[in-house]
Amino acid sequence: MTARYTRAGRARPAGGGLELMIWYLMRVTGIALFVLALTHFLILHVLYDPAEQDASWIAQVRWSSLFWRVFDWSLLMLVLFHAFMGVRTVVADYARGGLRTVLLTGLYLIAIALFAAGTMVVMTLPVVPAG
């Protein structure tokens, strides 16, 4: 077996299958998030200030274009996969047996709830014309 080099990340799972696919997807979503999450943070925390982003600002400015709704929904899908698969690795490292089952079940339920809530609001929030 060849040595699996790593200095900070999870070692590439041997044997392939689902675990190897998740390992690759963590890296693919990570690169995509490098662009999307940092762009999102740059726009909403540096170019704009949180103080001006009330609910009507989101409806009238931020989500008045389909582009930014698609952008934010894509970011949501990427971050849900990456963050929940990441915490899944952490749980698997520290919890065993029944506790691990309980924590992972709760984790997946939260992920499904956030998928539903986030998708619903980004698709159904009415566009309010500015003014």
Place this chain on the structure above:
Amino acid sequence: MLLRYRGGPGMLAWAFHRISGVAIWAFVVLHVIDIYLVGGNPQAYDDLLAIYASPAGRVGEALLGAALLYHALNGLRIIVMDFWPALSRYHRQLWYLCWTIFFVVGLPVAYIILKPIWEGAPR
């Protein structure tokens, strides 16, 4: 964990990556809930936003940005070493490069985020 194991920069890079990752996960959970409120209960969202925009909220915002930037930069470092294993020989130099970019990019961003604490809300 951090105090007991003396593994050097590689171990610290891993620990910071894990801590920042879990912190960002926690904020993502909160953030999807608050954005859901924009549709479900806009007044509750605006009340929560006032907390985000408060001085304490801005410190948290800057810490979130720091966690995000470190996790993003060190994540690229991990990917580089995963796919070009020969470069893991230079894992320390790559980590120091991450920190250089972290401070060059992060300090101006932190200044912009924190500035309204002493100058008042912008615009």
